[in-house]
Structures are given as structure tokens and as C-alpha cells.
Amino acid sequence: MTSRKQEKFEMILDAAEKVIAENGFHGSQVARIAKEAGVADGTIYLYFKNKEDILISLFQNRLGSLVESFKNNISEEDSAEEALYKICDIHFSLLEENIHLAYVTQIELRQSSLELRKAIGQAVKPYIQLIEHILIKGVADGSFRRNLDTRLTRQLIFGAMDEVVTSWLISGQKYSLTAQVANTVDFFIRGLK
Amino acid sequence: MTSRKQEKFEMILDAAEKVIAENGFHGSQVARIAKEAGVADGTIYLYFKNKEDILISLFQNRLGSLVESFKNNISEEDSAEEALYKICDIHFSLLEENIHLAYVTQIELRQSSLELRKAIGQAVKPYIQLIEHILIKGVADGSFRRNLDTRLTRQLIFGAMDEVVTSWLISGQKYSLTAQVANTVDFFIRGLK
Amino acid sequence: MTSRKQEKFEMILDAAEKVIAENGFHGSQVARIAKEAGVADGTIYLYFKNKEDILISLFQNRLGSLVESFKNNISEEDSAEEALYKICDIHFSLLEENIHLAYVTQIELRQSSLELRKAIGQAVKPYIQLIEHILIKGVADGSFRRNLDTRLTRQLIFGAMDEVVTSWLISGQKYSLTAQVANTVDFFIRGLK
Amino acid sequence: MTSRKQEKFEMILDAAEKVIAENGFHGSQVARIAKEAGVADGTIYLYFKNKEDILISLFQNRLGSLVESFKNNISEEDSAEEALYKICDIHFSLLEENIHLAYVTQIELRQSSLELRKAIGQAVKPYIQLIEHILIKGVADGSFRRNLDTRLTRQLIFGAMDEVVTSWLISGQKYSLTAQVANTVDFFIRGLK
DNA sequence: CATGAATGAGGATTCATTCAT
DNA sequence: AATGAATGAATCCTCATTCAT
Numbered sequence: 001m002t003s004r005k006q007e008k009f010e011m012i013l014d015a016a017e018k019v020i021a022e023n024g025f026h027g028s029q030v031a032r033i034a035k036e037a038g039v040a041d042g043t044i045y046l047y048f049k050n051k052e053d054i055l056i057s058l059f060q061n062r063l064g065s066l067v068e069s070f071k072n073n074i075s076e077e078d079s080a081e082e083a084l085y086k087i088c089d090i091h092f093s094l095l096e097e098n099i100h101l102a103y104v105t106q107i108e109l110r111q112s113s114l115e116l117r118k119a120i121g122q123a124v125k126p127y128i129q130l131i132e133h134i135l136i137k138g139v140a141d142g143s144f145r146r147n148l149d150t151r152l153t154r155q156l157i158f159g160a161m162d163e164v165v166t167s168w169l170i171s172g173q174k175y176s177l178t179a180q181v182a183n184t185v186d187f188f189i190r191g192l193k
Numbered sequence: 194m195t196s197r198k199q200e201k202f203e204m205i206l207d208a209a210e211k212v213i214a215e216n217g218f219h220g221s222q223v224a225r226i227a228k229e230a231g232v233a234d235g236t237i238y239l240y241f242k243n244k245e246d247i248l249i250s251l252f253q254n255r256l257g258s259l260v261e262s263f264k265n266n267i268s269e270e271d272s273a274e275e276a277l278y279k280i281c282d283i284h285f286s287l288l289e290e291n292i293h294l295a296y297v298t299q300i301e302l303r304q305s306s307l308e309l310r311k312a313i314g315q316a317v318k319p320y321i322q323l324i325e326h327i328l329i330k331g332v333a334d335g336s337f338r339r340n341l342d343t344r345l346t347r348q349l350i351f352g353a354m355d356e357v358v359t360s361w362l363i364s365g366q367k368y369s370l371t372a373q374v375a376n377t378v379d380f381f382i383r384g385l386k
Numbered sequence: 387m388t389s390r391k392q393e394k395f396e397m398i399l400d401a402a403e404k405v406i407a408e409n410g411f412h413g414s415q416v417a418r419i420a421k422e423a424g425v426a427d428g429t430i431y432l433y434f435k436n437k438e439d440i441l442i443s444l445f446q447n448r449l450g451s452l453v454e455s456f457k458n459n460i461s462e463e464d465s466a467e468e469a470l471y472k473i474c475d476i477h478f479s480l481l482e483e484n485i486h487l488a489y490v491t492q493i494e495l496r497q498s499s500l501e502l503r504k505a506i507g508q509a510v511k512p513y514i515q516l517i518e519h520i521l522i523k524g525v526a527d528g529s530f531r532r533n534l535d536t537r538l539t540r541q542l543i544f545g546a547m548d549e550v551v552t553s554w555l556i557s558g559q560k561y562s563l564t565a566q567v568a569n570t571v572d573f574f575i576r577g578l579k
Numbered sequence: 580m581t582s583r584k585q586e587k588f589e590m591i592l593d594a595a596e597k598v599i600a601e602n603g604f605h606g607s608q609v610a611r612i613a614k615e616a617g618v619a620d621g622t623i624y625l626y627f628k629n630k631e632d633i634l635i636s637l638f639q640n641r642l643g644s645l646v647e648s649f650k651n652n653i654s655e656e657d658s659a660e661e662a663l664y665k666i667c668d669i670h671f672s673l674l675e676e677n678i679h680l681a682y683v684t685q686i687e688l689r690q691s692s693l694e695l696r697k698a699i700g701q702a703v704k705p706y707i708q709l710i711e712h713i714l715i716k717g718v719a720d721g722s723f724r725r726n727l728d729t730r731l732t733r734q735l736i737f738g739a740m741d742e743v744v745t746s747w748l749i750s751g752q753k754y755s756l757t758a759q760v761a762n763t764v765d766f767f768i769r770g771l772k
Numbered sequence: 773c774a775t776g777a778a779t780g781a782g783g784a785t786t787c788a789t790t791c792a793t
Numbered sequence: 794a795a796t797g798a799a800t801g802a803a804t805c806c807t808c809a810t811t812c813a814t
Contacts, residue, residue, distance in 0.1 A: 163352020
């Protein structure tokens with residue numbers, strides 16, 4: 001992809017994030033996104049297969065940033081506990097800082113067909129695998145208990161964090177999300193030991 | 194509500210559960226639900242405000258059964274740990290036994306506006322409060338640690354269970370959901386102590 | 387079909403004939419036809435499967451009238467020659483009297499997929515068979531020659547009449563169509579003897 | 580037109596014939612024709628005014644070949660009857676040999692606006708005039724009857740042949756088209772005498 | 773209470789055509 | 794002469810909801 005194409009691709013993605021966060025996925029007409037991005041309606045379809053593809057691409061792109069952020073902040077020398085803390089911290093911070101993105105991931109992205117849910121599942125996989133990687137490492141170095149079911153536990157951890165974010169969002173962000181990091185991770189660590 | 198009305202109300206709800214589970218919320222036309230229930234299209238609107246109201250009512254009704262089940266199975270004499278185990282067990286069992294209901298609650302019900310999400314949140318509240326009630330009891334009788342943030346933890350527990358169910362569903366139910374109960378609760382208990 | 391339904395069905399058909407004749411099939415929006423018929427857009431779809439179905443139904447309906455007209459005007463006692471004359475006369479007269487219908491059958495109806503052409507072919511079949519019936523009768527009573535290939539000839543006759551109508555229409559109806567009946571039939575009769 | 584231009588013009592025409600025969604006129608995107616011809620989309624518009632112009636040009640070009648073929652095969656010394664036979668024979672043979680062309684002329688070319696129909700009429704004119712020329716010659720040399728309406732008859736003959744071709748095409752070419760020449764011309768000759 | 777015919781708003785997508793390079 | 798990225802107009806059909814019977 002040329003940088004010219006890449007540039008326009010991201011313009012549309014930014015526009016989509018804004019419009020979808022404000023109006024919801026079903027409430028966001030392609031024409032509206034095009035206008036916000038400053039391109040013609042038809043141009044959207046030179047970069048995305050269809051409307052749903054915009055949503056998927058948006059999610060993949062943003063999740064990529066999250067994973068990127070993990071790579072930059074978590075070193076292999078960090079203990080499993082520290083790594084888990086950082087993951088939760090980055091996760092909560094990112095969404096608290098970017099309320100548009102939070103709406104899209106927690107509310108709009110869920111308004112999707114089973115088909116789409118599976119595609120999203122694929123995109124989330126690297127993240128969930130990262131959590132499992134840390135769990136395995138913790139078990140190996142003795143930080144966590146031996147009999148830990150890492151496949152199940154990675155889901156428990158992801159699901160717990162996800163619910164905290166959604167509850168915070170639905171509450172109208174009346175409290176600090178990042179303030180929940182310590183207790184959340186504490187709960188996890190205890191469960192893991 | 195007369196029993197005559199009540200009866201038809203439930204006929205429509207049963208029809209809706211079946212149709213929505215098979216076709217998804219957006220794929221379920223009111224006309225289709227009416228036909229399945231054996232009533233005229235217009236009749237639906239004598240019992241429900243609109244299409245979304247069917248979904249909410251369905252959820253409330255089924256959640257009522259779940260809470261009912263808790264009341265019948267959990268006694269005040271049960272220890273907090275036992276109660277938590279039963280909650281998770283009943284939760285997983287109910288959805289494993291009723292795949293239609295599982296689809297509706299985990300997939301279709303999420304395909305909804307922020308508005309609807311709030312209504313659903315209201316319906317889930319008693320359940321989440323039940324979890325918190327157990328947590329508080331556990332703290333009180335010394336089963337759980339004193340400094341537990343019960344508001345946050347009830348979300349963590351609910352979110353973790355919810356994610357396990359959704360993952361199981363999206364996987365295509367390739368493994369037993371109830372088989373996850375023991376490890377799931379174990380993780381919670383450790384986190385709570 | 388109740389007479390209530392039948393009535394609305396024909397209202398829509400009449401509206402479609404008018405609108406399509408004036409604007410062509412591709413130039414006729416369903417909304418426009420609905421407005422002309424005095425019904426809502428959606429109502430159209432209670433009576434017709436889709437836009438193309440309106441065109442097919444229109445053709446079938448009008449062709450039915452034509453065949454009806456033949457039945458009323460041609461008696462079994464008529465000689466084959468007389469019958470052929472009447473057919474051509476009724477055919478030309480009907481289209482000359484109803485220029486809207488002429489446009490639809492000669493121009494718009496041809497603007498169609500191979501699929502549709504086959505459907506139209508089915509509708510025309512009774513008419514072409516009627517021509518063949520007359521040819522066979524003429525051969526039987528000695529009016530026409532024995533070695534006549536009736537399958538081929540019915541096509542020659544239908545195609546010849548069809549072309550005369552289309553040419554007249556494209557010319558802008560600068561001359562009388564019915565004035566061509568005598569010479570047209572004369573040509574046929576000679577070819578048949 | 581330079582031979583360079585001429586060459587590319589014909590490349591596009593060949594591509595159009597192939598694509599339109601396979602997908603129909605409405606199903607043939609300009610981009611598809613361009614790709615088949617190995618040129619850029621925009622290049623098409625250096626050689627043709629618009630999409631419809633491609634169809635007209637294609638028809639004119641192919642009809643030119645037909646008339647060319649007549650000139651090469653019909654001599655002024657041929658009797659009117661012989662000439663008529665040759666015309667029908669060449670007409671049927673050409674289309675039977677080139678099924679792509681047959682689809683385009685009999686089906687796709689008819690899917691057109693009144694506007695286009697008139698342009699096609701212009702292109703067909705030389706052919707119809709050729710038929711009339713033969714009729715006049717036949718009347719002059721006494722082969723055909725004196726009172727023949729040559730304007731009408733040329734239409735009857737053209738329409739009859741056209742219908743035979745279309746019927747053969749829609750039938751799925753289940754029988755030989757050229758096998759119909761003898762009986763077809765026989766019918767004409769009788770009608771002309 | 774119940775019916776079901778009628779309504780009509782609403783939107784993703786295609787594709788012929790243009791024009792800056 | 795040629796390119797091909799960008800344009801943006803244009804429309805069929807669905808389906809939640811109503812209301813006269």
C-alpha cells in the first residue's frame with residue numbers, strides 16, 4: 001500500500017471512529033462517514049469492502065495500537081505480576097483517554113452478527129494470547145500456582161476487565177477507570193497464586 | 194394481568210426466543226414472531242410497546258427464572274463460598290441446557306443501542322446485587338478478606354463468568370461449559386481470600 | 387383473490403402502463419408508479435414480487451385481453467383466411483388504439499434479461515399457438531398447402547406482424563397501422579397457398 | 580483515423596462483443612470491457628462517446644460485415660429469388676456461426692432506449708433497403724407481382740427472419756438455424772408472386 | 773380483544789464518467 | 794495518448810408500526 005493510499009485509509013478510519021462513537025454503528029450512514037473524512041461516498045468502497053468492513057478494520061487497527069503499546073511498555077524482564085499490572089493499566093488508560101474508542105469497542109462493536117463476532121474474536125486473539133503468555137510465564141517461574149488452567153483463566157481475566165470497562169462506560173464515567181486497576185489486578189494475582 | 198393475557202404474553206415470548214435464537218435479533222421480523230406465536234402482527238403490539246421491548250421482556254423474564262432458581266437453591270445457611278459455587282453452577286448449567294437462550298443473551302442481546310444496554314443493566318442489577326450480597330456476607334463472616342472492594346469485585350466476577358459463556362458459545366460449544374465451574378469458582382475464591 | 391385485491395391490482399397495473407409508456411422501464415421508479423396508482427410504495431410489494439414482476443404481469447394481463455378478444459371475434463366457422471385476417475386486424479387495431487400499450491410491448495418489454503425474455507415467451511405462447519392452430523386448420527381443409535411447416539410459419543407470421551408494429555411505432559406513427567392489415571395478410575395468404 | 584487508432588478501436592469492440600455476450604449489456608461494466616481489451620477505463624472514452632456508443636458501434640461494425648458479405652456474394656446477375664435466398668442464407672449462417680454476435684444483436688441490443696432503437700434503425704436501414712432493392716428488381720423483371728407494397732413487404736421479410744433467429748436463440752439453439760432457410764424463403768417467394 | 777392490509781421512511785452500494793498526472 | 798483514482802447521483806425494497814374494521 002502506498003503512503004498515499006495509507007493516508008486516506010486512516011483518514012476514513014478516524015472519521016468512522018468519530019461518527020460511530022457519536023451515532024452508533026446502525027446510526028452511522030456511510031455517507032456521513034465519507035463526509036466527515038472529506039471524500040466521496042464511492043471512495044469508501046475503494047478502501048473497504050462494505051460498511052461492516054469499516055468496523056472490523058477500525059477494531060483491528062486500534063487493537064494493533066494496543067498490542068504495540070504493550071510491546072513498548074512490557075519487557076521480558078518484568079515479572080508476571082508486573083506485566084499483568086501493566087496490561088490492565090494500559091487497557092484501562094487507553095479507553096479512559098479515548099472515550100470515542102471506548103464506545104466503539106464496548107458498545108458498538110458488540111452490535112454485530114455472529115459472523116462479525118467471530119472476526120472480532122480473531123482480532124482479539126493476540127491480546128488474549130498475550131495474557132496467556134504471561135500466565136504461563138508466571139507458572140513457570142513459580143509466581144503463579146502450578147495447577148492453573150491458563151486457557152480458562154485468560155478468559156476470566158479478559159472478561160473481568162471487559163466488564164469493568166463496560167460498567168464504567170454505562171455508568172456515564174462517573175468515577176475513574178484507572179483507579180480500578182490496583183484492585184482489579186490484586187484480585188487477579190490472588191486468584192493466580 | 195389476567196391469566197388469559199398472561200398466557201398469550203408467554204406464547205409470544207416463547208416464539209420470540211425461538212425465532213431470535215435462530216435468526217438473530219435483526220433477522221427476526223415481528224411478523225415472523227407473530228406467525229410462530231400464532232397471532233396477528235398487530236396483536237404483538239397489544240402486549241409489547243415495540244420490537245425492542247420484546248427483547249427486554251424476554252431477558253427480564255428469563256433472568257427472573259434464573260434468580261428464582263437461585264432462591265430455590267441457595268439457602269442463607271450456605272457459606273459464601275458454597276453460594277458462589279451454586280451461582281456459577283446454575284448460571285452455566287442453565288445456558289448450557291438452553292442453547293437458544295444462550296444465543297439470545299450472549300449474542301443478540303448485545304446487539305443493542307446504549308439505551309437498551311441500560312435497560313438490560315437494570316434487569317441484571319438484581320443478579321449483580323445478589324453476587325455483592327454474597328461477597329458482603331463473606332467479608333462479614335471472615336470467609337473473604339476485609340479490604341475487598343465489593344462493588345468492583347461483583348463486576349469482575351460477573352464479567353469473568355459472562356466471558357467464559359460467550360467464548361464457549363462462539364467456540365461452537367466444543368467443550369463442556371459446566372466443566373469450567375470448579376476452576377472458575379476456585380479462581381474467584383482465591384481472589385477473594 | 388378478492389375483488390378488493392383484484393381492484394387494487396389493476397389500479398397498479400394501469401398506473402404502471404402509463405408511467406412505463408411515458409418514461410420507459412428503466413426510467414420508471416417504483417415510487418412513481420405507486421404515486422400514480424395512489425398507493426404507498428410498500429403496497430406495490432404486496433401485489434408484485436419485484437419491479438420486473440410488474441412488467442411481466444402487465445404483459446400477461448394485456449395479452450390475456452388480446453386472446454380474449456380473439457375468442458370473442460373469431461368463430462370456429464370462420465375460414466382459416468378470415469381468421470388470419472381477424473387476428474392481424476385485432477392485433478394492429480389494439481396497439482394503434484392504445485399507444486401506451488404499444489410502447490410497453492414493442493419497446494420496453496424488450497429491454498429485459500434473457501430470463502425475462504423466456505417468461506415473456508411463455509406468455510406469448512398461447513398467441514403463437516393460436517396462429518398455428520389456424521394454420522393447421524387451413525392445411526386440413528385444403529385452404530393452405532400440405533407441405534407447410536406450421537412451426538416455422540407461425541414464427542414467420544408473428545415476427546412479420548411484430549416488425550410492422552415496431553417500425554410504425556419508431557417512425558412516430560406517421561401512417562395508419564390498420565391500413566397495413568390488408569397487404570400484410572395478403573402476403574401471408576399467398577405464402578400459405 | 581490512423582491505423583494505430585483503428586487497431587485499438589477494434590480491440591475494444593472485440594472485447595465488448597465477448598463481455599456483452601457473456602454478461603448482457605446491463606451486466607457489462609465499462610471497467611470489465613476495458614480490462615478484457617487490455618486498456619485503462621478512461622481510454623475507452625477516447626474512442627467512444629459513452630457506453631451506449633460502444634453498443635451502437637459494435638452493431639454498425641458487425642452489420643457492415645454482413646452488408647459486405649452480401650456485396651461479395653450477391654451479383655446483379657442473380658435473379659431476385661436467388662438474391663433473396665442468399666440474403667436469408669447469409670443472415671442465418673452468420674448468426675449461427677457466431678453465437679456471441681447472435682446474443683448481442685437479438686437480445687442485448689434490444690435492451691435499449693427508444694433513442695438507441697432509432698440509432699439501430701439507422702444502421703439497419705441499408706440492410707432493409709437492400710431487401711427493398713431486390714423486391715423492386717423482382718417486380719421490374721416480372722418475378723414478383725406488380726401490386727407489391729415494397730415498403731411494407733421489406734418489413735415483413737425482415738421481421739419474419741428476425742423472429743426466426745430470436746426463437747432459435749431462446750430455444751437454446753436446439754435445432755439448426757440454416758435448415759430453416761429453404762422453407763423461410765419459400766414462404767417469402769410465394770407471398771411475393 | 774384481535775386482525776392484517778397498508779403505510780412510508782430510510783440507506784448501502786454500484787458504476788459510468790471525469791480529469792489531474 | 795493513456796492512465797486509473799476519485800466521484801456522487803440514483804433507487805429498490807424491507808419491515809416496524811398503525812388503525813379501520
